[in-house]
Amino acid sequence: MNTMRNPGWEWLMAQRWILPALLLIGFGLAFAIPEYNLLNKYVQLVMMYVGINIILTVSLNLVNGYMGEFSLAHAGFMAVGAYTAALLTQKVLPIADYPGLFPLAVLAGGLMAALLGLIVAIPSFKVRGDYLAIITLAFLMIVKSVIENIDYIGGPRGIPGIKKLTTLPWVFFWTVATIWVVRNFVYSKYGRGVLSIREDEIASDLMSVNTRRVKFLAFMVSSFFAGVAGALFAHLLQFISPRVFDIIKTTDVLIMVYLGGIASISGSILGAVLYTVLLEVLRPSNFAALVSWLPDVIFDPLNQYFIRHLGVWRMVIMPLALVLVMLYWPRGIMGLREFRWFVPKRDLDAHHRHVAHGGSHDAPHGH
Amino acid sequence: AEKTIKLGVIAELTGDMPAVGASCRNAAELAVKEVNAAGGLQVGKEKMKVELVVEDNAGKADQSAAAAQKLITQDEVVAIVGPNASRYAIPASEIAESEKTVLITPWSTNPKTTMDEKTGKPKDYVFRACFIDPFQGGVLAKFAYQTLKAKKAAVLYDVASDYNKGIAEVFKTNYEKLGGKIVAFETYTTNDKDFSAQLTKIKDAKPDVIFLPNYYNEVPLQVQQAKRLGITVPFIGSDSWGSPELLTLGGADLNGYYFSTHYAADNAAPVAKKFIADYEKAYGAKPDDVAALTYDAFGLLFGAIKSAGKVDREAVRVSLSTLPDYKGVTGDMKFKADSRDPIKSAVILEIKDGKFTYFTNAKP
Amino acid sequence: MSEGIIYWLQQTLNALQLGSIYALIALGYTMVYGILTMINFAHGDVFMVGAFFCFLAAVYLGLPFVPTLLLTMLGAALVGVMIERLAYKPLRNAPRVSAIITALGVGIFLENFTLALAPYPKNIPALLANATWNMGGVSISSLQIIIILLSLGLMFVLDYVVYRTPVGIAMRAISWDKTYVPLMGVPLDLIISVTFAIGAGLAGAAGTMYGLAYPVIDPYMGIMVGWKAFISAVVGGIGNIRGAMIGAFILGGVEIMVAAFFPSTYRDFVAFTLLMLLIVIRPYGILGQPRTQKV
Amino acid sequence: MSASMAGIEDIQLEVRDLEVHYDGIRALHGVSFTVLKGEIVTLIGANGAGKTSILRAISGLMPYGGSVVFEGQSLKRISAHRIVGLGIAHVPEGRGIFGNLTVQENLRLATWQRADKGEIAADYDRVFAIFPRLLERQHQLGGTLSGGEQQMLAVGRALMSRGRLLLLDEPSMGLSPRLVQEIFRVVEDINRSGTTVLLVEQNANRALRIASRAYVLETGNITLSGTGRELLGDPRVKEAYLGG
C-alpha cells in the first residue's frame, strides 16, 4: 500500500478516463495490427498468448486469490472449453460458410466448462483447503482420462487441423470481457461474499452470506472463462490434445496468478504479461538481440558460452526469478492491491469519504 | 559480410522429453558444422555458410507454435527442422504451412502431421524424414506372426501418448487380419513406473509374444518387471526402442528381443558409418534414431537448397518434393509427388550380447 | 491353488509393493507437510535429486548399497535444509500460499537445473542382489520385501518420534501455531530445520529405493511422485503419519486393483473418481480430524 | 519502596526506553520500568495502550529499541527460546494453548530446556495440586478445553518451565468470577513461593490489590507509577480504570 506514493503516480491513477481511452486505442490497434501488419506475426502470436493467459489468470484468481482456495483444475476447464468449441467448429457448425458463428462456439465452450464447474463447486461446500485441492486435481485427471479414452475426439492424438479462427480482435474482446465481468463480480455483493469466505467462512455464513451460492457463482464464472480461453487457444494453435491441458498447464497459470498477486485484477494482468513475455524474451536469439548493442568483446563470448545455451537455462532462470519475487512480495507483486482504475468509483469514494483529499492509498484488496 | 543461409531447429530441450531434444540439437549442430567446415553450401555459383537458430519448445504445444512463428517471421529462416514429437510437430506445422515455409520433422510418425485435415490432402510445406505409424505397425504384425510364429500376442502401451497408442492399434488390426489373436491389450499412463498390475494380467493371458511400442526409457522397466513376475516370452518393439540408451538402461535383460527401426548401424552404408563415428567423437555417445533422422532431415534440406540453386522458401519446397533418391544415414528416401512422407524401408534389429544387430529388412 | 486365487494374490502383492513405494515418499512428505501445513511441491524434486545422488554415489564413487543410501540421505537432507533456509524461512510469517508457490518455483528449478546437467535418463545399477522366488505361481522378489518392510519400519519409527518424543510434541505444537512455540523454550528454527532435514533425508532414501525398484531415473521423475505423495498425505489426513501410510496403500491399491479388474484404460478415471468420492465422504482424510476451532 | 532505593542485586528486570513498531507505526514510545525480585508488578492501561507489546518484547517475540536487562544480562539479541531458559516464563494473551496436544503434552513441552527429571516430576505434582482440574483432563486435547481450563493450563505450563519471572498477560480474561478469584489467588501463591510476577490486567481493581507496585500505561507511555495501594487511591486511576 505504500510503494506507490509519488504524486505523479497518484495523479495518473486518479484519471478515470485513461482506462476507457486505453480500451479504445486497444480495440483500434487490435484491428489495425493484423490488418496492416504493424507488428510481425510472431509478436502478434505472442500478444494473443498474452491475452489468453490474462483470461486464464484473471479467472483463476477469482477462486485461488479472491476466494483463497487452491484449485488445480483450471487446465481441465480449459480442455473442456477447447474440445467443446473445436468439435463444434469442426463437426457441427457450418463454420466454413459462416465464420461469424465462431463466437457461438467460444460461448458454448465456456458454458460447458461452467457446467462442469459444478463438479468442483459442489464438493467445495463441504471440503476446503488442501482437501479441495485434491478434488480439483482429481477433476483434472478425470478430464484428461476421459478425453484420452474417447476415440471419436482423437484420444491422445487430439484434434489436428482446427480452423484458425482466433484473431487478435477476438482475443482482445474476450480479454476485456473477462476483466470486465470478473471485476464486476468482485465489486458486487457476491464478490464481497467471496472475499469473506476467504477470510472466515463461518463468520461469513453468520453474517448472512449465502456461501453456497457465492461459491457456486465463483466457480462458474471462473470455469466459464477458463473454457473461453480454451476455445480461443484451440482455434489459435489449430491443434489440441489432452497433453496440452495437463498439470503443467495448470502450474503455469498458478505461477502467473501468484506472481502477479492474489486478489488483484491488475496483478493478474501483470503476472500473465510478465510470465508470457519473459519466457519469449529469454529465448536465446531474442535475448541476444536485446543485448546486441554490447561491444563485440563482451557480446561474443557472452553469446558463445551463455546465451546460446539459454535454451535449457531459461527454464532454470524463470523459477529462480519466481522465487525471488515471492520472497520480496509474498502475496505476489500486486497482492491484495489494485490499480484504482479497476475499482468502481463508487467503491473508491465510499472508502475515502472522510479522508482528506490526496491522503489516499491504493485501495486495499481491491476495494 | 558474407551471405548466410539461416535454418531453424525446434527441439524439445526442456519439458517431458529432453533427451529427444538434446539428440536433435546435437545432430543439427553436427550437420551444420560439417557443411560449414567444407566452406559452406554450394548455392548457384557461390558457397554460402549455414547459420543455425535453435529454439526450445519446452515440451509445450503453444511454445512450439510460437517458436515456429518466431523462426519464420523474426529470424527469417529458409526452413525448419523439428519438432520431433507429433503433438509438438502438428501445431508447428500449421504455422509453417500458413507461412509457406518448409518444415521437416525428423521423428513425428503420426500420419496427420503432414496431412491437411480439411482437404485430406498432404500439406504443401510439411515433410518428414521418417516412416509413419501404419507402416511400422504393419511391419511388426507381420514379423510377429510370420517370422516369430507367434499366434497369440499381448500389447502393453501408453494410452496417454499418441505415438504408442497409434502403433499399438495398427499392430492389433494387422495382427488380427493375419489370423493372430490379441490376448491382452493393456495400457498405462505416461510417467508410470509400475506396470505390475498390467503385466500380471498379461501373464495370465499366456501370450506367445509381447509387443511394447514404448519409449526406450520405459521399456527396460517393463521388461525387468515382467521377468520378475516370471514372464518368459519374447518382447518386440518399435523404433522408439532405437536408442543406444536402451542398452545402457536395460542391460542384458533385453537380449534376444527384436524391434523395428530406421537403420542398422552395423549394416549401414558408409554415410551412416561416418555419421556415427563423427557423432560419437563430438558428443561421446552413440547417436539415437532422433539424431540420425535429424541429420537426414538436414541432408534433405541441404540437397534441396543446392538443387534449387537459390535461397528461396518456395524454391526449396519445390526442389525438396522432387528431390531424386536421397541416400541418408537412415536409408534411401524419396518423396512421392502426392506425399510428404518418404518412401523408405524399415529394418528389424535384434538385441544380441548387449548390442543392436541387423536381423532383416522389412517391407510391409 | 486355483488360477484365480494366484492372480488375486499376485495383484495384492503388487498393490502392497506400489503402496509401500508411495508410502516411502509420503512419509517424508507428511512430516514437513504436517508441521508447516504447506504443500511442499519441492519434495518430489528433492526425491529426484536423491535418486541422482544415489546414481552418482553408486556409479562414480562405486559405493555399495549402505554407504550409498547414507550418503544419499545426507545429501538430500542438506538440499532440504538449504531450501528451507533460503526459500521458506523468509516466508514463515507470510500467507501459506506464498511458500507453496516458492516451493513450486524451487521444484521447477531443481528439475531444470538437473536437466541442464543431465539431459539423458540414467540407469541405477543393481546395488542389491534381487532374488525372485516363485511360490506356487506367485512371484515375490527380495527387493519387494525389503521395500515393504522398510516403509513399515519407517512408519513405526516416525510414528514413535512424532507421538512419543519431545521433538515430536514440539513438531505438533508448531503445526498448530508457531507463534508461541519459543515461549516453551523450544528452538523453533532448529526444529523446523530438523524436520526438513528428516523429510528430505527420507526423500533421499525413497529416491534410492525407488531407483532400485525402477532403475531408470530422469529429472522429471519427481513430479508425478510428488503429486502422489501429496494425495496419500491428504487422503490419510494431513500431518498424520499413519494416515499417510494408509493413504499411500489406498492409492497403490486402487491403482493396481482397478487395472487388474477393469480395462486398464479406465484406471485413471476410476481411481481418481474413487479418490474424489473418498474425500467428499471423509473431508478430513481417513485418520485426519478437523482442527477443533470453537466458534 | 521505589526502584532507586533498591540495591542493584534486587533488580530482576530493568526495561529502559523500550520502543516497538508495527508496520512502521510506533506503539511504544520509550517505556522504562523495573521489577524487583519477589515483587508483583502490574501494568494497567486501556485497550491498545501497549501492554502486550511490552511483554512480547521482553520475552523476545518481537524486535525493539531500547534495552531489557534480566538479572544483569541484556536480553536484546537473545532469541526467545533462550530467554525462557534464562528464567522468564510468559503466559501470552489469548493463552496460546496448543489445541492438538493433550493437557499433559502441553505441560511436557514447557520442560523442553530442563534436564532435571526428578524435579520435573515434582513440578507436575505441584501444578496438579494447584489445578486439580488439569489432572482430571490430562488426556484431553487442549483445543477442547473451556476457556478457564485453558487459562489454568497456560499458567501451569509457565510453572513447568520454572521461570523466576512470570509474565502474565490478562490471565482473568474470559473467566467466570469464581475462576478469576482463583487465578488471582494462585498468582499470589506462586509469588509467595518465590516467583516474581509481572502482571498485565484489565481488572485493575484486583490487580492493584495484589500488586507491590504498578505502572499505568497510556498510548505507549508510562504516565503514573506507585505502589498498588497508592494507585488504587489515586483519583486519576479511579476515573480512568476503576469505573464508576
Next chain:
Amino acid sequence: MTLLTATKVKHYFGGLCAVADFNLQLQSGELMGIIGPNGAGKTTIFNLITGVYRASEGSIRLRDVELVGKTPHQITALRVGRTFQNIRLFRDLSVLDNVRIAHYAQVHYSPLEALLHIGRYRREEQRIIDNSHRLLSIFKLEHLAGETAKNLPYGSQRRLEIARALAIDPELLLLDEPAAGMNPNEIDQLMEFIQWIRQEFKLTILLIEHQMKLVMGICERIMVLDFGQTLSEGPPTVIQNDPKVLEAYLGEGSIG
C-alpha cells in the same frame, strides 16, 4: 410477545453433553443475560440458535419459525445477529467491507445484474454504502472506513463487530462476552452503549458475560447455566443472592 422459544434443547459433542436441557422464552424487547461457569455451554447455545451447530434434540423457534435445521445464513436472514467470543472480523478486509458484507441478504440484485453492473445494482450498492456509513458513524468508526480491520485497536475491533452484527438488521442480537478484555471504565461506557443501541435499533438482546458489573447492571433477567442445564433464573437481585449460583459461579466474593 415471545420472540425466541427454546424447548428441551440438547447438544452433544461426541460423547460430551454440552447442552443438557435448555429451555428459554425470550420476550420481544427484552435484554437478558446468560452467565455460568466456563464450559457451561453458553457459547454453544448461541451456536445452536444461529445454526453453526444443529441441535441434537429439541426445538428452537423464532416466533413460529423453527430454526433447527436451517443454515446460518438462513437464520441470519430471519434477523438474528451475533458477535463472537473471540473476535472474528474479516481481518484483511476494510472496515467498510466488513460492514457491507453483512448486508448480503438485504441487497437485492441478481447474479446477472451483478456481473454486468446493470439494473438494480447501482441503486442497491449506493444504499448499502450509505447504510454502512451510517452504522460506522454511530460506532465512531467512519474515519477508519478504508482501514484494514486487523490494524484496528482491540476496542475498535469489538465495536466493529457489533456494527457488523447490526448491519444484518437484526431483531434479535446475541452478544458473546462483549466486555471481555475491557477495563471497568470501558465497561461502563459499553453498558450505556448497549442500552442505547437497544433503543435505537429496537433490539431484543441476549448476552453472555462474565463481567458481573455489566450483567447485573443492565440485564432485566438472567439465566445461570451449569453443565448445560439451567441452574437458576430470575432478575439480577435474585441471582446475586442465590446460594447455588454463589457456589457454582460467583464464588465467595463481590462483583467485578
